[in-house]
Amino acid sequence: MTESPVLSAPAAPVPQAGARARALRRSPQESQRDFTVLLDVLARPGRIGALRTAAGAPVAAVAACGLADVEVALHVLAADGSEDAAWAQAVYTATGALNTTAAAARCVVALRPLTVEDVGVLHRGEPLDPETGARVFAQVDTLTDGALAGGVHGADDRDGAEGDAVLLSLTGPGIADENRLAVRGLSATTVQALSEANADYPRGIDVFLCARDGSVAGLPRTTRVRVLEGA
Amino acid sequence: MTTHLTTELAGPPPAPGIFDELSKREIRRAVLSGIAIPGYQVPFGSREMPVARGWGSGGLQVTLSLVSEKSRLKVIDQGEDAGVNAANLRRLVVNHVGCEEETDTREADIIQSRHRIPEQPLRDGQVLVLQVPGAEPLAGIVKEMDEQRRMHAEADYAKMWVRLYEDVVHNGLVTAAAGYPVLVEGRYIMTPSPIPRWDVPKLNGSQAITILSAGREKRIFAVPPHTHVVPLTFEDRPFEVEHTPGAACRLCGSADTYIVQEPARDGQFSTWACSDTDFCRRRRAGDAPATVPHVQPTALQAAQPSEPAPPALVQPAAQPARRDQEETA
Numbered sequence: 135m136t137e138s139p140v141l142s143a144p145a146a147p148v149p150q151a152g153a154r155a156r157a158l159r160r161s162p163q164e165s166q167r168d169f170t171v172l173l174d175v176l177a178r179p180g181r182i183g184a185l186r187t188a189a190g191a192p193v194a195a196v197a198a199c200g201l202a203d204v205e206v207a208l209h210v211l212a213a214d215g216s217e218d219a220a221w222a223q224a225v226y227t228a229t230g231a232l233n234t235t236a237a238a239a240r241c242v243v244a245l246r247p248l249t250v251e252d253v254g255v256l257h258r259g260e261p262l263d264p265e266t267g268a269r270v271f272a273q274v275d276t277l278t279d280g281a282l283a284g285g286v287h288g289a290d291d292r293d294g295a296e297g298d299a300v301l302l303s304l305t306g307p308g309i310a311d312e313n314r315l316a317v318r319g320l321s322a323t324t325v326q327a328l329s330e331a332n333a334d335y336p337r338g339i340d341v342f343l344c345a346r347d348g349s350v351a352g353l354p355r356t357t358r359v360r361v362l363e364g365a
Numbered sequence: 366m367t368t369h370l371t372t373e374l375a376g377p378p379p380a381p382g383i384f385d386e387l388s389k390r391e392i393r394r395a396v397l398s399g400i401a402i403p404g405y406q407v408p409f410g411s412r413e414m415p416v417a418r419g420w421g422s423g424g425l426q427v428t429l430s431l432v433s434e435k436s437r438l439k440v441i442d443q444g445e446d447a448g449v450n451a452a453n454l455r456r457l458v459v460n461h462v463g464c465e466e467e468t469d470t471r472e473a474d475i476i477q478s479r480h481r482i483p484e485q486p487l488r489d490g491q492v493l494v495l496q497v498p499g500a501e502p503l504a505g506i507v508k509e510m511d512e513q514r515r516m517h518a519e520a521d522y523a524k525m526w527v528r529l530y531e532d533v534v535h536n537g538l539v540t541a542a543a544g545y546p547v548l549v550e551g552r553y554i555m556t557p558s559p560i561p562r563w564d565v566p567k568l569n570g571s572q573a574i575t576i577l578s579a580g581r582e583k584r585i586f587a588v589p590p591h592t593h594v595v596p597l598t599f600e601d602r603p604f605e606v607e608h609t610p611g612a613a614c615r616l617c618g619s620a621d622t623y624i625v626q627e628p629a630r631d632g633q634f635s636t637w638a639c640s641d642t643d644f645c646r647r648r649r650a651g652d653a654p655a656t657v658p659h660v661q662p663t664a665l666q667a668a669q670p671s672e673p674a675p676p677a678l679v680q681p682a683a684q685p686a687r688r689d690q691e692e693t694a
Contacts, residue, residue, distance in 0.1 A: 162386050166433050169393045173431075173492075177400050177574045177589040201397075203390050261518035265398040265407045307403050307550050308589040336552065340401040354401035354589075356550065 154224035157191035160200040168200035172342060176352035180304045180313025182277050185348045192218070193344040194273040195225045198243045201269075204230040209239035211246055218245040244272040247319060248341075253327040256339050264336035267355065272320065277345040280314025280362075300325060300364035306357040314362070315351055317343055322361045329359050383461055384429045388412050392430040392585070396576055399587035404549030405517070406500055406584040414580065421454050423580030424477045424496035428458055431475055431492060436464040439473035444481040444623070444640035451479065468643050480543065482564040484622050484644040484657055487573035489590065495558040500579035500586070502546045502556040522554050525597070533602055545604075546597045549588060554597065562606045563623040568594040614639040617648035621657055 160168065164186070171183040187196040195210075202208055208231035212218035225243055226233050236242060237255045244252065248270065259267035280301050299318040302325065305311075320343065332338035338355025353359065388410075395409040414422040432438060440455035442448030446468045454477065459466050467473040470485040477494040487493060503513045506524050516522065525546065532539050539545075543559035547568065557565055558577050568575060568588055575588040588594060596604040613620040615627075615636045622644060626634040639645035647653035 162389075163433065165386070165390065166431075170431065170433075172397065173393075173400065173574065174490075176397055178489075178591075201390060201394060203387050205387070205391065206394070262514055264402050264405060265395075269394075269397070307592040308400075310591045336402050336405060338401075340397070356401065356403065 150220070151224065151227075154191070154221060155228055157188035158195055158199045158221075158224050158228040160196070165200035168197060171350060172197065172201070172352065175350055176308075176340070176342070176354050178308045178313075179306065179352055179354060179357040180280075180302075180309060180315045182279060182315075182349045182351050185344070185350055187348050192221055192245050192273050193346065193348055193350065194243050194245060194271040194342075195221055197342060197344050197350060198241060198271045199225060199228045202229045202231050202241045204232075206241045207232045207234040207239050208241045208243070209234055209236045211236065211242065211244040211248070211252055213246045216246075221245055239268060240266060242268050242270045244270060246273070247321065248272045248324050249321075250323050250327040253324060253331050253339065256331070258331060258334070258337040258339060261337065264338070267337060268339050270339060270341045272341055272343055274317055274343050274345050275319030276317070276347070277343060277349045277351050278316040278318075280316040298364050301362040303360040303362050304353075304357050305360075306354075308354070309357070316364075317351075319345075322364055325359055325361055328353070332356075383415055383457075384412065384426065388426070389430045392426050395585040396427065396430070396587060399576065399585050400574070400589050402553075403588050403592050404547075404553030404555040404586060406555075406586045408583055409585050411580045411583040415457060416454065418581040419498060421450060421477070421479060421496040421580075423578035423582075423585070424479075424494045425454055425458070426580060427494045427576050427578045427585065428454075428475060428477045429462070431494070432458060432462045432464050434463045436462075436474045437467040437472055438464050438475050438477070439467045439470060439643075440477045441481060441483070441641075441643075442479045443625075444483070444644075445642050447642070448479075451477075469647075470641075470643050480559045480561075481623070481640060482560055482567045484639075484641045485647075485653070486567075486658055487571055489572045491573040493571075493573050493575045495560070495575065495577045497556070497558040497577045497579035497584075498581070499544070499556065499559075500577070500582045500584040502544075502554050517553060520552060525554060529597060529599070533599065538605070539598060539602065548593075548595050548597055550593050555586060555588075555594075557594070561623055562596075562604070565594075565596050565604075566606070570594075609637075612637045614645060614648075617645045619645070619648055622648075 168185055171185055175181050175183040185193060185197055187193050210222035210225050212222040237257060256268040299316045300320060300322045302315045304313045304315060332355040340355055341353040343351045391410055395407045398407045412426060414425050416422050416425060438458055440451040442451035455466060470483040475492050479496045501513055503516055506528050507513055529539055543561055544556045545562050545565050546554055547557050549555050557568055570591055572590050574590060578585045598604045612624060614624050615638055617639060619639060623640045624637040625640050627636045627638050629635050644653055
């Protein structure tokens with residue numbers, strides 16, 4: 135009882151944790167630049183923007199860290215026991231955000247692939263306050279402009295790519311006619327679940343898809359998404 | 366020694382800046398929510414600004430959340446770059462951020478505006494920030510804010526339609542002059558801020574992002590590019606824009622821009638001039654488009670396809686009362 139809590143606190147820093155915190159912390163200039171990119175891709179669904187991120191850091195986590203802060207209820211979806219779990223902790227540390235459940239979170243960072251079950255529990259807001267619907271930063275593998283020659287197959291040819299991509303047809307506000315987006319690392323069933331979650335507009339979920347190379351695309355709840363090809 | 370003592374007594378010098386990072390992030394989150402739900406008024410924690418509420422504090426907060434040192438910023442007050450409100454807001458932001466001043470609409474990245482949309486069609490990559498003095502289009506119809514929210518939540522706009530109908534019955538036309546109510550993407554009724562009717566069609570299918578911010582009422586709402594923004598009207602009452610036969614800008618001669626009457630020495634309003642000074646200057650220099658696509662009759666018909674009648678002749682919004690008298694006489 136006589137021992138001071140300050141003295142008993144562990145003093146030895148874990149180097150890896152520091153490196154993670156540095157990779158996620160966004161300066162005012164970086165968060166301003168991130169925001170203009172996120173605004174552009176959310177206002178024009180299907181457009182692919184580029185975030186400047188530190189090597190090795192999950193882009194979804196970096197994007198969220200530029201926008202979330204101590205006032206935001208946040209949840210990180212990460213596979214247990216993996217490196218993702220350590221990054222999840224770093225997100226809470228870097229933002230100071232309130233760690234809450236997926237169902238209650240205003241901001242959700244999905245470091246593992248987003249599943250149908252995840253989409254099912256996320257908050258969609260209420261007609262009186264639709265803005266409380268979850269804003270999701272979902273980590274995917276790659277994002278490719280689906281209008282480019284090849285579409286899904288063109289994306290398949292990229293070096294080091296694994297698994298099938300889905301080719302999405304997007305229409306709605308922000309899109310002149312139709313935009314196409316090829317996504318690897320997001321299942322067609324999850325896309326379907328997102329469409330169903332957003333069917334009750336203005337309630338819904340807004341998604342930023344964040345690829346490993348720093349590219350990012352927005353899928354606001356207003357976007358009508360159709361899966362053209364892919365699993 | 367004295368300086369040292371003063372510092373000790375007064376504390377450290379105030380932190381540089383007029384807008385802290387946490388505030389910017391809250392504005393940014395509200396803007397993204399507004400983009401995701403076009404026309405919906407997102408509540409936000411409006412901060413104290415170095416300008417009084419009602420003098421563009423909402424627009425200022427959005428602009429400060431958007432600008433970087435590399436941005437080119439244009440600020441207009443009723444189309445005028447040199448207006449008192451515009452000049453001071455621009456000076457404040459430019460000195461604070463270190464971004465570049467701009468008056469040419471084509472070159473600007475961010476355009477903060479009080480009550481006008483520039484005549485020059487906006488392009489991809491530009492953000493229009495409109496200062497909003499009254500965010501709630503239902504304010505004059507129901508008083509209770511809870512009821513206004515319920516009506517928006519349920520898209521129950523029957524009372525708005527009744528109000529417009531009564532307007533037509535009493536006055537022969539919808540008398541709303543500035544801030545004409547619009548329906549955004551078929552869901553939310555929104556005020557476009559007090560822009561003249563002339564500017565309302567420019568919101569429909571715009572290439573640029575439009576963000577509307579009311580600092581006093583603490584609401585941010587937005588219209589993404591390529592979004593349907595349709596003025597509320599009836600099938601047999603086409604949406605009309607301001608037009609006075611024979612009137613043209615005395616400087617550039619334009620009759621296809623929004624022109625306002627100028628007072629002469631004798632106090633009479635006999636001459637007209639462009640409201641958009643940048644466009645007027647470029648028209649005179651031969652550096653502006655010969656036609657303005659937004660206000661061509663075809664564009665108006667597209668916004669109201671069921672009634673392809675030409676715009677009726679009405680007086681400018683500067684004198685709504687006089688217009689009403691003439692129309693109903």
